[in-house]
Amino acid sequence: xxxxxCRIPSVQDIRIAVIGLGYVGLPLARLFSTRYPTIGYDLxxxxxxxxxxxxxxTLEVADSLLQQALSNGFRCTSSIDDIKxxxxxxxxxxxxxxxxxxxxxxxxxxxxxxxxKVISAGDIVVYESTVYPGVTEEECIxxxxxxxxxxxxxxxxxxxxxxxxxxxDKEHTVEKIKKVTSGSTPExxxxxxxxxxxxxxxxxxxAPSIRVAEASKIIENSQRDVNIxxxxxxxxxxxxxxxxxxxxxxxxxxxxxxIKLSPGLVGGHCISxxxxxxxxxxQVYGVLPRVMFSARRLNDGMGDYVANQTIKAMNLRGVRxxxxxxxxxxxxxxxxxxxxRNTKIVDIYHTLREYTxxxxxxxxxxDPSHIEEEYGILIQNKGIENLYGQYDAVxxxxxxxxxxxxxxxxxxxxxxxxxVYDVKGVLPKEMVDARL
Numbered sequence: 179x180x181x182x183x184c185r186i187p188s189v190q191d192i193r194i195a196v197i198g199l200g201y202v203g204l205p206l207a208r209l210f211s212t213r214y215p216t217i218g219y220d221l222x223x224x225x226x227x228x229x230x231x232x233x234x235x236t237l238e239v240a241d242s243l244l245q246q247a248l249s250n251g252f253r254c255t256s257s258i259d260d261i262k263x264x265x266x267x268x269x270x271x272x273x274x275x276x277x278x279x280x281x282x283x284x285x286x287x288x289x290x291x292x293x294x295k296v297i298s299a300g301d302i303v304v305y306e307s308t309v310y311p312g313v314t315e316e317e318c319i320x321x322x323x324x325x326x327x328x329x330x331x332x333x334x335x336x337x338x339x340x341x342x343x344x345x346x347d348k349e350h351t352v353e354k355i356k357k358v359t360s361g362s363t364p365e366x367x368x369x370x371x372x373x374x375x376x377x378x379x380x381x382x383x384x385a386p387s388i389r390v391a392e393a394s395k396i397i398e399n400s401q402r403d404v405n406i407x408x409x410x411x412x413x414x415x416x417x418x419x420x421x422x423x424x425x426x427x428x429x430x431x432x433x434x435x436x437i438k439l440s441p442g443l444v445g446g447h448c449i450s451x452x453x454x455x456x457x458x459x460x461q462v463y464g465v466l467p468r469v470m471f472s473a474r475r476l477n478d479g480m481g482d483y484v485a486n487q488t489i490k491a492m493n494l495r496g497v498r499x500x501x502x503x504x505x506x507x508x509x510x511x512x513x514x515x516x517x518x519r520n521t522k523i524v525d526i527y528h529t530l531r532e533y534t535x536x537x538x539x540x541x542x543x544x545d546p547s548h549i550e551e552e553y554g555i556l557i558q559n560k561g562i563e564n565l566y567g568q569y570d571a572v573x574x575x576x577x578x579x580x581x582x583x584x585x586x587x588x589x590x591x592x593x594x595x596x597x598v599y600d601v602k603g604v605l606p607k608e609m610v611d612a613r614l
Contacts, residue, residue: 195264203270211252218254294325304337310459337370340395346515360391399452407473413441443522444477445511481525508576577602
């Protein structure tokens with residue numbers, strides 16, 4: 179088919195398929211369904227069945243919103259034939275790293291193969307997955323060309339609009355997030371921008387190229403990783419000096435241009451993963467990203483640091499560490515969210531296991547069966563009142579709102595001698611023995 183025979187759809191003719199119905203894809207698909215005919219596609223049949231019954235286990239889309247969308251024509255499927263009539267494909271699949279922290283593009287390649295099987299002349303594919311600059315055009319598009327037999331920027335077109343979903347955040351929801359957009363030609367860039375802008379309250383920022391859009395996303399999370407690493411390094415320094423880091427931050431925050439951040443564990447699917455994509459690509463160009471690499475190494479070690487600081491506090495208070503009973507409150511990677519991807523609480527657990535097997539993890543947001551399958555760890559998520567008065571040490575690891583009203587010292591066997599370690603720095607100072 180020649181370029182002249184390729185008809186690009188107008189906004190009025192857009193029919194959307196979102197590929198990947200996780201934390202990013204489902205909220206996006208639900209939003210687009212308010213304006214365009216939209217189908218969500220996912221390989222996980224169980225996930226699709228749950229969604230079609232009107233429930234999102236990630237809790238990113240409220241059941242009422244999902245059920246309303248379904249009643250208005252939105253549907254989810256695991257059959258690729260169901261998305262053949264679409265003309266605007268959005269790929270929102272994970273971009274993980276392997277055991278050596280190298281980018282794993284398998285999900286993207288697989289999604290691109292799926293697109294290649296259904297894409298037609300004039301269609302557009304937009305990637306949302308976080309990648310290093312060049313992945314869309316160098317890794318994904320060739321797969322679509324090979325599978326479909328169509329030619330890029332002649333028979334089909336592409337765009338990139340990096341996801342900005344913040345799991346568990348009910349304030350910065352997808353319709354309120356300003357999105358970066360881009361396209362493979364000026365005409366397509368305008369069309370992609372118009373489609374996204376039509377459903378977003380705060381509009382869009384149209385980047386000059388796909389590579390710029392890709393780069394903008396990956397530095398968002400890399401910047402946060404570096405900033406948190408600096409605060410974690412300060413916490414280590416001040417802890418060694420016997421100075422409360424949070425007191426220092428409060429004092430420094432009195433200056434108008436001080437950026438107030440806190441130390442903490444860096445887990446999840448973005449900040450703890452995305453920098454590795456840019457680190458690897460930078461080295462291909464002969465640049466060694468020392469700051470980013472050091473930040474990653476420091477942040478990856480904070481779970482082990484917290485565990486050892488807890489052990490130190492126990493020793494100082496005369497609490498026998500060997501075979502001690504320890505309670506960890508929280509295992510998700512962030513508060514008020516069931517997401518446990520790459521959670522660093524697991525690192526705390528494994529370090530403590532070198533000293534005691536008597537460790538209880540309680541998290542009202544986490545699914546025990548999922549934790550056992552993913553990490554081989556047994557947890558509890560109900561009956562917290564049954565845990566009072568049983569432990570030698572308590573670690574508040576996640577600041578779930580459900581923990582706000584707890585007097586965590588009541589979990590100790592001896593409240594005057596046991597240890598409370600506050601990872602998040604949210605408990606009253608008089609209640610804790612040590613904090614990050």
